[in-house]
Amino acid sequence: MDDLTQLSATAIAAGVRSGTFSARAVAEAHLVRIATHDGKVGAFTAVTTERALAEADAVDAKIRGGAPVGPLAGVPYAVKNLFDIAGMPTVAGSKINRDHPPAPRDAALIEKLAAADAVLLGALNMGEYAYDFTGENAHDGPSRNPHDLTRMTGGSSGGSGAAPAAGFVPVALGSDTNGSIRVPASLCGLFGLKPTFGRLSRARSFPFVTSLDHLGPLGRSTADIAAFYDAMRGHDPDDPVSQDRPAPPLTPEVERGIGGLRVARATGYFDQMQTEAARAATARVADALGAGTVEIPNVAAARAAAFVITCSEGGALHLDRLRTRAGDFDPDTRDRLIAGALLPAVHVHRAQRLRRTYRAAVLELFRDVDVILAPSTPTPAPALGQKVFDLDGKSMPVRANLGLFTQPFSFIGLPVVSVPVWTAGEALPIGVQVIAAPWREDVAVRVAAHLEREGVVASRIARL
């Protein structure tokens, strides 16, 4: 095997388990690719070489000794730098948190992946404190889109989009408060799973908006993100919103097909404010699935409510830092957080009330459909530094509006897989959201896997 970095997570685990190649060889191949190319991509903020090789050697030792290995044996991965990694400060894209003491223990999801024998390669670049859709960062520089290094990865999980697309890891973990997994998945051409709110533990990750924060995987195939989800699922009392309910594995759903599923493309709000690339991608997925249409009520108000809750909770979380170290923030983040800290409380309370009525209205729609489709982003990757884009003739700020189509679904915690589409003649990918009812990640995964098998959606490793 001459290039182990081209393999999927599932192929790596199978190869390591069977002795076709060692976990150390896999880790070294990925570390070499990172060392060779990440200078121009900017995906990583820390590469944990020593730990990676120790974890890989431990997997190889188990195999040599005939001991059982976990389902992700020897699979490299990396995490957005808001996940605690024992021995390192959790910077969350900031300058300020670099003064924090080293984390005493790994984040809950890293511990679960370690138990599955996956190999951590490091921490990934992100928008400061996750308040970002661009992947740009004033302190670390931007993460760059591996498919075009002059363009954005999307954010805030920017490095988590760049790393799998660059072939640095098959799977990365990100967080998604308003779209921060689905936006980079769209712009970097990945499968991104934002599970149901309360499904995966957020324990020992740095928060942004605890009402809305989710964690999940981004990767190059449905099977790979399903395998990572399977290793990470399960109730965790250390996360106050973690739900104690059955969490069946998704891997068996990958081959199940879509027989009997009712699919509808969201219209109205989701037909507007987008480029032809977004329209073409959604139409292609909808046609492949024989989708009908559905109109979701009150979407603009719901998206506005998510925005209001986000800026207020974010401002409240960072209030002390804004008082004492405002000059150390990324200017783009700081101004939004100060505005949030000044927002009257009545607006936030009303937004949380709307969240409940909007949830009830959307759940009603799921009586008649199993899956809703919508664009993931209004456009493929904008240029780095681009401040405005033109959407249906209207000039709009990029930073606030890349999440126009993701916010209405994370707002009510629905599980979503963003699937990557390459439309004819387009050099850049764009994502389509496959949205299911709460706790039905299985349905979204069945649809994503079907689309992948049919060649409608695909991920590619960028040539660097």
Add this chain to the structure above:
Amino acid sequence: MSASEPTAEEAERLIDAMAPLMGLEVTETYRPGVVLNLQIALRLAALVASADLGDHDEPAPVFEA
């Protein structure tokens, strides 16, 4: 303050009233960005306010004792 499209002046007045109470210093460097972001937040808050809610529509977060 208007309930629909807040002006820059309205956002400025809110900053001048609230920032000292919150212990925040909004320097001249930060001020244009904070004004712009407050205008956006207040415009979207007005959109939320336009949605029909009844007295018995409770907030989403559920506290469990």
